[in-house]
Amino acid sequence: MIVTLHRHGARIPSSDKLSLTDKAPNSGELSLVGQRQLFYLGQLLNKDYIQDAKLLSAKYDPSEIYYRSTDVNRTIMSAQCLLAGLYPAQSGDMIPDDILNNKKDLLNVDFKLRGSTAVTQIADKYPIQNGYQSIPIHVVERPRDKILLGYGDTCPEEEKWNPENQKSEDWQRITQEFQPQINKFAKIFNLDISTLDLYTVYNYMDIIIAQQYAGMKLPDDYTNDAQLQYDLEIFYNLRIHLSLYKTPLQKRTTVTPFLNNLVQVLSDKVSNPKNKLKGYFLSAHDTTVNMVLQGFNLTSWECIEQTYMKTLPKGTYCNYGPTRYGANLIVELRQDKTSSKNFIMVRYNGEYQKICDQTSQYCDLDEFKDRVAKFVVPNYDEMCGQKVQEKEKPLYSSSNYLKFSILVVIVSAFLL
Template sequence: MNPLHLAILLLAPLFAASDELDAVIVLYRHGDRTPVDPYPTDPYRNTSYWPVGFGQLTNIGKQQHFELGKWLRNRYGDFLPDKYSEEDIYVRSTDVDRTLMSAYSNLAGLYEPRGGQIWNANIDWQPIPVHTKPEKEDPVLAMKKHCPRYNQLMSQLFLSKEFQNIANKYKELYEYLTQMTGKTVNDIAQTEYIFNTLFIEELYNYTLPEWTNKVYPTGMQELAQLSFAVPCYTRELTRLKTGLLINEFIEHMHEAISENADNEKKRKKVWMYSAHDTTVANVLSALRLFEHHCPPYASTVILELKHNENGLRYVNVLYKNSTEARQMRLPECEENCPLNNFVALLRDVTITPDEWEEDCELDRIDPATMSMMKQMIVIGSTSIALLLTFCILIYILCGTTKKSQQTYFRLPDSEI
């Protein structure tokens, strides 16, 4: 590393020492878990091989989040009071056992009961609420509420030349995995599921089947990493997939600095979200910060809203996928990204609940198509008007010709 760059990194905290926090948003992946869905020929498909049921948080996962909670307490101890209060923090989780349990484990590390909050001398823990919503009804954090327009765009993406080339490139891999696993594998997501299962089994020191030597990890890793980029591969996909969560982040920041008394109940110091590796990747994609990888257990995205002595409010983005958090720099903005710039850079993917409901409908017409339809309507209307004008002129001309040819008129009979 360049000595000047190193010096800047070392001195950067000193420059911001007098700056103060206004709010912190924390989004993390759950901790260590068992495989969600072992493949049909998996030698470790029986639950007897595992400490808990499939897809469940293990004791290792609980400890990972307990430690993350302590790390957060150490980092934000001067900002977030030691004593829990519902006025300081709001925690939300997807409606999945492993994310809910991760949230509770994290809070156990973040809030050790003190004083009057000690309710049982034998238990160094206190219950703290974690809010959730059924997955199929949650478009914000679970991101699984049905959105026809998003599904249509995904279908179009997979039919694109780029993804057809990917399918052709890995056709033999898909066929090989299908043969060896007993499960039909024909896309990126299915490959990632098998890769993830093998990764966990290897992590637990199980001997992998001999056939895996040919494709794991090297042959599958690139696709597994790519799979986390696919849900937000375009900005329109990102807007429909992650835009509601980004909108919520921005609303929290505005609430934190609002002087409106009506926002006092909404104002929190920390907003915490317990979710999945896909959620972490989606948020990083929305921020244009995702580098192809598989987000590890307890990986964490942090948004810090701060202000300096001049009153300038700015956002720091950090990504913790190991022991320490790494500060990230948004494209087209400095590391201490001014709040107004941060909001402007994310405007293309930010969406409100009403807009999301409207834009998810399949009868929604995109601007380009609407413009083309307007042009066609104008051209059609003009053509019809010209045709009618032509017909009227023909009618008039024909009528005039007939009258000019009629030279004899019968006079009325005088007797009548």
């Protein structure tokens, strides 16, 4: 099976100009370019895991696929676009001919139009016009989404950790290391240098990167300087780590729900022969992808700084580059045909990574589970400074449905 985590596609800039206060209409929504990016990613996954590996069925099978997104428009839409590429139009089943030819009334619904002009049923044999395949995407509201947003609202301690990190010597030192780029950035965009630090440059870069993907005109001194753009993207990425994943406690705490869930998903697949799940998909943010990359020991703010300063110890691996729109991390659960042992391989943007001990692309599943057990914190809620919450429950489990049915009966009795 595969577990796929990806960032959303390009979004509409938060400002039409370089302003941290003047918000543009529909800012933050998935842009047309972002839609195409994720559709293309879906096509790539179709080629690798449907056409070549033949892991996933060519037609959508509800027992094979589970998709979850953060409760944000751009991530939900990104998931929809990826699925449109993974299961392209006209790849699904068609309505039986007997219904189309002899029982068309079954396709109607009870609704009376106000006007006299009727709406004609489509002639398509597919359920939806042009053969679009409808696939569910599950969402957990932000205050409860520990798995994908473990660094956010679900962890109140972040409100204390983040300001502390901004006062640290590391924060100040890294700002100084990038001072030449900050000076050039301020001059190009006519910004007050005294107001620029790691945090404010991040906010400006967030706008500029989105404007680039929107095709908006930027100063030639910036667009023609590829090295400056790249360095500032690294600076942008460092701010994410230094804010959210700086201390050993932060690093372990924030990714704990994700790693625990990942181990559970992989273990369920191995232990339950009836488990048909083959594709577990997660649509989230660059902050989520970075959270998991550092949880896999593939990156950290320390190694990013060391790589930039050319002080990274020899033999140490570091994913140094920026986590751009559509960045994706795939955990492949595999089985050795000879020994029947289970192991995992990890791809980041399609390239296999050296995991576990940073010397091999293969990691025994039991070893991986042991490493996770030693890295995660024992109680996420306590570490985050909040009361213990109940574990997530399916919105429509049988027990919840029963409770809802009883409530409906009681309410109906009162209404009667």
